[in-house]
Amino acid sequence: MKKAEKIGGSVAGYIDDRTGAAKWLRKNLTKVFPDHWSFMLGEIVLYSFIILLLSGTFLTFWFDPSQRDVIYQGSYEPLQNIEMSASYASTLHISFDVRGGLLMRQIHHWAALIFMAGMIAHLMRVFFTGAFRKPREANWLIGVGLVTLGIVEGFLGYSLPDDLLSGTGIRIAEAIIQAMPVIGSYLAFFAFGGAFPGHVFIPRIFTVHVLLLPGIFLALITIHLMLVWYQKHTQYPGPGRSEKNVVGYPLMPIYMAKAGGFFFIVFGITALLGALASINPIWLYGPYNPGQISAGSQPDFYMGWLDGLVRMAPPIETHAFGHTVSWNILIPGLIIPGILFTLMALYPFIESWMTGDKKEHHLLDRPRNNPNRTAIGAMSLSFIIVVTLNGGNDIIATNFHLTINQIMWFTRIAVILVPPLVFVLTKRICLSLQRADREKVLHGRETGRLVMLPHGEFVEVHEELTAEEKFTLTQHEQPRALEVEQSDSNGVTNPNHLKQKLRARFSQAHVEQVPAPSEADVKALEEGGH
Amino acid sequence: MSNEIRKFEDPGLPAHVHRKTDTDPKAADRAERQVAILFVLSALSTVLAIYSYIFVKDDLFFFIPIMGDTNAHQLGLGLGMAFALLFIGLGLVHWAKTLMPDTEIIQERHEFRSPEEDRNDFVATVKEQAADAGLGRRSLIKRTLGLALGISALTPLVLLRDLGPLPKKDLETTSWKKGTRLVTDPGDRPIRPEDLEVGAVAQVLPELAVGQDRTLSDIGKDAVLLIRLRPSEFQLDAERLSWTHDGIIAFSKICSHMGCAVALYEQQTKHLLCPCHQSTFDVTRAAKVIFGPSARPLPQLAITVDAQGYLVAQQPFTESVGPSYWERSS
Numbered sequence: 001m002k003k004a005e006k007i008g009g010s011v012a013g014y015i016d017d018r019t020g021a022a023k024w025l026r027k028n029l030t031k032v033f034p035d036h037w038s039f040m041l042g043e044i045v046l047y048s049f050i051i052l053l054l055s056g057t058f059l060t061f062w063f064d065p066s067q068r069d070v071i072y073q074g075s076y077e078p079l080q081n082i083e084m085s086a087s088y089a090s091t092l093h094i095s096f097d098v099r100g101g102l103l104m105r106q107i108h109h110w111a112a113l114i115f116m117a118g119m120i121a122h123l124m125r126v127f128f129t130g131a132f133r134k135p136r137e138a139n140w141l142i143g144v145g146l147v148t149l150g151i152v153e154g155f156l157g158y159s160l161p162d163d164l165l166s167g168t169g170i171r172i173a174e175a176i177i178q179a180m181p182v183i184g185s186y187l188a189f190f191a192f193g194g195a196f197p198g199h200v201f202i203p204r205i206f207t208v209h210v211l212l213l214p215g216i217f218l219a220l221i222t223i224h225l226m227l228v229w230y231q232k233h234t235q236y237p238g239p240g241r242s243e244k245n246v247v248g249y250p251l252m253p254i255y256m257a258k259a260g261g262f263f264f265i266v267f268g269i270t271a272l273l274g275a276l277a278s279i280n281p282i283w284l285y286g287p288y289n290p291g292q293i294s295a296g297s298q299p300d301f302y303m304g305w306l307d308g309l310v311r312m313a314p315p316i317e318t319h320a321f322g323h324t325v326s327w328n329i330l331i332p333g334l335i336i337p338g339i340l341f342t343l344m345a346l347y348p349f350i351e352s353w354m355t356g357d358k359k360e361h362h363l364l365d366r367p368r369n370n371p372n373r374t375a376i377g378a379m380s381l382s383f384i385i386v387v388t389l390n391g392g393n394d395i396i397a398t399n400f401h402l403t404i405n406q407i408m409w410f411t412r413i414a415v416i417l418v419p420p421l422v423f424v425l426t427k428r429i430c431l432s433l434q435r436a437d438r439e440k441v442l443h444g445r446e447t448g449r450l451v452m453l454p455h456g457e458f459v460e461v462h463e464e465l466t467a468e469e470k471f472t473l474t475q476h477e478q479p480r481a482l483e484v485e486q487s488d489s490n491g492v493t494n495p496n497h498l499k500q501k502l503r504a505r506f507s508q509a510h511v512e513q514v515p516a517p518s519e520a521d522v523k524a525l526e527e528g529g530h
Numbered sequence: 531m532s533n534e535i536r537k538f539e540d541p542g543l544p545a546h547v548h549r550k551t552d553t554d555p556k557a558a559d560r561a562e563r564q565v566a567i568l569f570v571l572s573a574l575s576t577v578l579a580i581y582s583y584i585f586v587k588d589d590l591f592f593f594i595p596i597m598g599d600t601n602a603h604q605l606g607l608g609l610g611m612a613f614a615l616l617f618i619g620l621g622l623v624h625w626a627k628t629l630m631p632d633t634e635i636i637q638e639r640h641e642f643r644s645p646e647e648d649r650n651d652f653v654a655t656v657k658e659q660a661a662d663a664g665l666g667r668r669s670l671i672k673r674t675l676g677l678a679l680g681i682s683a684l685t686p687l688v689l690l691r692d693l694g695p696l697p698k699k700d701l702e703t704t705s706w707k708k709g710t711r712l713v714t715d716p717g718d719r720p721i722r723p724e725d726l727e728v729g730a731v732a733q734v735l736p737e738l739a740v741g742q743d744r745t746l747s748d749i750g751k752d753a754v755l756l757i758r759l760r761p762s763e764f765q766l767d768a769e770r771l772s773w774t775h776d777g778i779i780a781f782s783k784i785c786s787h788m789g790c791a792v793a794l795y796e797q798q799t800k801h802l803l804c805p806c807h808q809s810t811f812d813v814t815r816a817a818k819v820i821f822g823p824s825a826r827p828l829p830q831l832a833i834t835v836d837a838q839g840y841l842v843a844q845q846p847f848t849e850s851v852g853p854s855y856w857e858r859s860s
Contacts, residue, residue, distance in 0.1 A: 032637040099583055103608045135642050168790055171750075172806060175788035175853035178701075185701055185855040190693040195700050195747040196789070232639055240543025245636050247543060254630040261622025268616025275608020276597070290746055291715065291733060291753035291783055293791040295805045310788070310823060311807045317825035317854060324858040328823045329788065362639055394808060404808050405821060441538075467541040474538045518537055 033255050034235035034248035038125045043259060045118035047266040048111045049221065055108040056210065062098055064090035065160065065206035067199040076283055084162075084287035087202050091161040091282055107274035112154050114270060116302040119147050127347075127377050129364035131234045133357070137348040139227045142220050144345040149213055149220075151302055156209040158280065158300060162202055167288025168297050171196065172310075179329040197290060237363050237475050239468040246362070296394055305384050308391030309336055312412050340380075347376075354506035356482045368437070369476045371430035372510045378426040379419045386415045427512070434514035437473045440465060441517045442525055474516045482507040543634060551628045561628035568621035572614045579610025701857070702850045704736075704751045706831060711737035712756065712780070712841040715749075720840040723776050726758040731795045733783060736843070751851055753783040753791065754831055756841075759800065763814050770816050773832035773844065780831040781817050782851040785809060787824035789853045802828070826854070 016022040033039075066086040072079050074089070076096045094101035123143060126132055132140035155173070159166045174196045178188040193200035232246050241247050249255045273279075285294060299307055309332035316327040343350075351373065352358065367374040389396070390411035397404045444462035452458055465473070482504055550557040588603040644652075665672060711720045712734040726732060734754050738744055761777045773779075781802070785792045790806035795813075801820070802811040809822030817828035829851050832844035850858055 030635075032635050099588065099603070100607055102604060103611070168806060171790055172788045178853055178855045181856050183856075185697040185857060188855075189695060189697045189700070190690065193694040196750050197746050198694075199745075200694075231642070232637075239541050240634075240636065242540070244639050246639055247634050247636050249632065250635055254626050254632060257622050257626035257630060261619045261626065264615045264619030264622065266619075268612050268614075268619055271608060271612035271615055275605060275612050288746070290750035290789075291735075291791050293793045293805050295794060297790070297805050307807075313823045315809075315819055315823055315825040319858075319860055322859045323856055324854045324860075325856070326825070326854040328825050329853070332823075360641065394805065408808070408821075467538070468544055470538045471540055475540070516537075519539075 028229075029252045030250045031229075032232075032246050032248045032250055034233050034241075034246060036236055038129075039233070040262065041118055041122040041125050043262055044266055045115060045122055046221065046225075047263045048115040048118060048270065049217065050263070051111040051267055051270055052108065052115060053214065055104050055111060056214075058104045059094060059101075059108060060210060062090055062094045062101065063087065063160070063206075065203045067162065067197070067202050079283065079286070082287065085202070087160060087162040087206075088282070088287045091163070095283060103271075103274050106277075106279050107270055109158070109279045110273040110277070111270050112157060113279075113300065113302075114266070116150055116154055116300075119143075119150055120302070123147060124377065124381075128367040128374055129234070129236075130361065130370060130373065131364055132348045133361040134348075134352065135231055135360055136227070136234070139224055139231075140348050141345055142224045142227075144341065146217065146220055146224070148341060149216060153209060153213045153217070154300055154302060156205045156213070160202060160206060160209060161280075161282045162288050163282040164285040164288050164292060164294060165282070165297060167197065167290070168293055169299055169303075170201065171290065176329055176333040179326040179333065181323075181325055181330075197288070232362070234362050234364050237366070238472050241363065243360070243362050296398075298392065298395065301388075304388040304391035306333065306337060306391075308387035308389065308393075308411070309333070311393060312387065312390045312408060312415065344380075354503065355479055355510050356503075356507065357479065363475075365476065368430040368433040369478075369513075370510075371427045371434075371512060374430050375423045375426040379423040382422040383415065383419045386411055386418055390415075431512070431514055434516075438514055438517050441470050441473050442521060474518070476516065478513045478516060479507075479511050481511045543636065546633045549628065549632070558629060561624070565621050565625045565629075568617045568624060572617035572621065575610045575613035575617060577610075579607050579614060582606025582610055697855075697857070701852070701855055704847055704851060705748055706736050706752065706754075706843045706846050708843060708845050709836065710843045711836070712754065712833065712843070713737045715753070721756070722839050723758075723778055723835060723841060726756065726778060728758050728760055728777065729797050730758050732756045733793075734780070734841075750789070751784065754780050755783040755792065755795075755802070756780050756833075757795065757800075757802075757813055759814065763800070765815050770830060773830055775833050775835060775841065778833065778841070779813065780833045781811075781813075781828040782831065782847065783828075784852040785824060786819075786826040786828055786851075787822070787853060792828060 012022070064086045068086050069083055070086050070089045072082050072084055072089050072092065074080075074093050074097055076092055079092065091105075094105055096102070126140065126143065155169065159170050174188055174192065177191060178184045180187060188196070191201065191204075192198040193204075233248075235241050235246055235248065238247075249258075286292070298304070310329070313328045313332040318325045318327065365373075367377075390408065393404055393407040393411070396402065396407055444464040447461045447463050449461045450458050451461055551561050552558075582603055582605075586603040586606050588601065590602040591599045592602055594600045660666060713720050713736070715733045715735045718735075718738070720737065721732065721734065732755075734756050735744065735749065735752050756778060757780075758776075758778045761774075763777075764771060764774065764779070766774070781792075783791050783793065785804045785806065787804065787807055787809045790804050792802050792804045792809075792811065794803040794805055795801075796803065800813045802813055802817065803809070804822070804824070807823050809824035810820050811817040811824075811828055812820050816830055819825065819827060829847050829849050831847060833841055834844050836842045849860060
C-alpha cells in the first residue's frame, strides 16, 4: 500500500509539475451530477457509440470494401461458386469463417440501432423537459446535427455489405440524388463514378463510414459533453433544488462507478442481443443485382419514416421545357425532411421568440407544465409514427390481411388529420393534469378510505401532501402573455404590427395554464371551506 | 397571474435516508459478498467465451426451444462475452448503490454572463486590435482577402470533378438495339415465343456480342420483363399492340419511380408491383400506373421475332428507363 501510494504520488506529481492539473482535477472530481433515470438515455447513446467504434474496428480487419467481382468459395454452401462483389464475399467470410465474426457483426448492427433509438429517446427527453432552453441552445443544435448524421451513418453502414437488400436501398438513394433539379444527374454520376451501380460507390462510402463521419461524431460528441460539463447538468424540480444550484452525487466515486457500470451493462445487453437475436442475415439475400429484388424490402427503423413518406406521395411529375421535376420524390425525399429538421433545429429560438423568455433555465419543466410545447412534441411524434406505419405498409398488409390500398389511404388521410388532433388532445390532457395537481395540493391525496361520520354521512379521507410534495407541484413559473403595442403613444402604427400580432397569438397559446395554487389559495380554503 | 402570489416555500433538501448498509455492518458485508459474486460470475463467463472459441466446433448445432437449431460455438462465445460484460456492470452498480456514500450534495451555479465591466473591456480590446491591424481603414486589404479566401474554396470543389464522368447520353440509352436478341437471365439463352406459356413471366437481357462482358450497370438499365398473355386481353392502341408479339409483351424491369426491380407479377390481375414503394402497373394497358407513387408507366420494349424464330427487339427503347431526372424530356 505504502509503495503504491509512493508510485502514484510521484506519477501524479510529474504530471502536475508540467500541467498544473491537480487544482482543476480536485475541483472536478467532486463535481455534482443530478440523478434521474431519464439522464441515462444520453449515456446509452455515448456507450453504444464506443461499442460501435470497438466492434467496427474489428470488422474492418476482414472487410474488403471493393466492388470487384469474385467467385465465392467460402464455407456457406448455398452461395458456393456464385459471382459477387468482394465486399459481399468478405462479409460472408466474416459471418462464417472468422470465429466471433458473426457475433461482432450482430453487435455492431444492434449497437447502431440502439445508438439511433437512444438518440431519439434522449432528444425527446430534452425536448419535453425544455432542457434546450437558454443557455443550452448550442447543445440542442449539435444534437440535431448528430441525429441527422446518425441516420446517414447508419444507412451507409448497412449499405456496405452490398447484398440484395442494401443495394436496393442504395438504388433508392441514387434516385433521390438523381431527382434533384438541374444538378441531379451530375451529382449522381459523380457519386457513383458513372452509371449506377458502378464499382466505386462501396469503397467511397466505406471511407465516409469509417473515417469521415466517425471523426465528425467524435468531435461533436466531445463538444456536446464539454458543454454539459461546463454549463452543469439541468435538474428536475424538487425540494432543495433551484435555478441557482445543482443537487446530486459527486463524480467520484459514486457517479463514476454507476456510469462505468452502466457502460458494461449497455455493452452486455448489446452483446446478449448479438448472441441471441439474428439481425441482417445478408447470406439469405444474395449478392446485389439491379435486376433482382426481394419482397418486403424494408430499411432499418430510423429510415422507415422517409420510406413511408415516399410511399404515400401522390404520383406527380411535371414535364415542361424539356425538363422533368419529380415532385413524387422531391417532396417526400428532400423537401419535407428538410423542413422537419430545420424546424427541429430552430425550435429553441422559435419558442423563445413566441414566449419572449430570454432567461437562463437550469430547472427542467414537467411536460404538463408547458402544454403547448408538449403538444407540439406529441404532434410531431404522431406525424412520424403515421408515416413510419406507411413505411411498413406491405408488411402490415400481409400480416393483418389488409390491402395495401386501405393502409395507404388510411395513412394519407391520417397524416393530415392525426397530428392536429394529437396536438389538441395532448394540450387538454396536460391542462387536466395541471388541474389534478392543483386539486392534490389544495385538497390532498385521495386515499380510497371511506369513513362514516356520526350522522351517517360517508366521506373519503383526503391525505394532505407533505411540504416537499406541495413544493414540487407548485414551484414552476407560469408564463404571462406578451403585450403587444399596436401603436405608440403618438398613434403611429407599429411597422411590425402583423408580426407582433402573430407573436402575441402564439404567446397566448403558450400561457394557457391552470393556475398553480399558492399559500393564499390554501388559506382561502381554510377560511371558507370548499 | 400567480407570479405575484406567494408560492409554497421550499422546504429544502430532505434529510438523507440511511440505507441498511449504512447502519448495519452485517448488511454491508453481505453487499460486499454480493458484489464479489457478480465479479466472479463475470470471470467465469469469460472462461466460457474463451472455451467456446477454442474448443467448441463451429459446426455443432443443438436444439433450443423458440430459437430452434442453434450453433453451440456462436452461442457459447456470445453468451460468455455478454455475461462477462453484464456482470461487471451489475457488480459496479450494486457496489455503488449499496456501499458508496449516497448523500446528495448541493453545488452553486453561477450566471454565465460576464460582468458588464468585462464585456465592455472585451469590446474595447477587440476594437483596439482591429484598429491596430487597420481593418477599418485598409479596406483594399479586407476586400482582396475576402476575395482570395472565397475563391480558394473553389480548388477543392474543382478537384472533385474527376469523381465521375458527365452523364452525357448515358441515362437515355440502353444496350437494346434493333434486332438485339432477348436472352434469358440467368442462362443467356435466346428465347422463342413458344418457350413461354400463356401466363408465364421471364426476365431477359440483351444478347452479348462475342467477347463482350455484362456489368451490373448494364443490367441496371437493360433488365426487361417478358410476360405472355392471351392477345385478346390487351387493351392497347395499334402502335403499342404492334410492339407485342403473339401475346408477349416486354417492359423495362427498372421501376419508373426509383429504379427498383419491378419483380412481383400477379398472374390473376395481370398487375406488376414494385416491392420498394408498391407502385402498381397494369400489364394489359401498357403498364399504366394504377397505384402508388410512380408517375409514369414502365417503358415498353417493342419486340418481334427474327428469321430464326428468336425474339428480338424491333428498336431501342423510345424513352429513358428508370427513375426521372432533370434532363428527361417527357
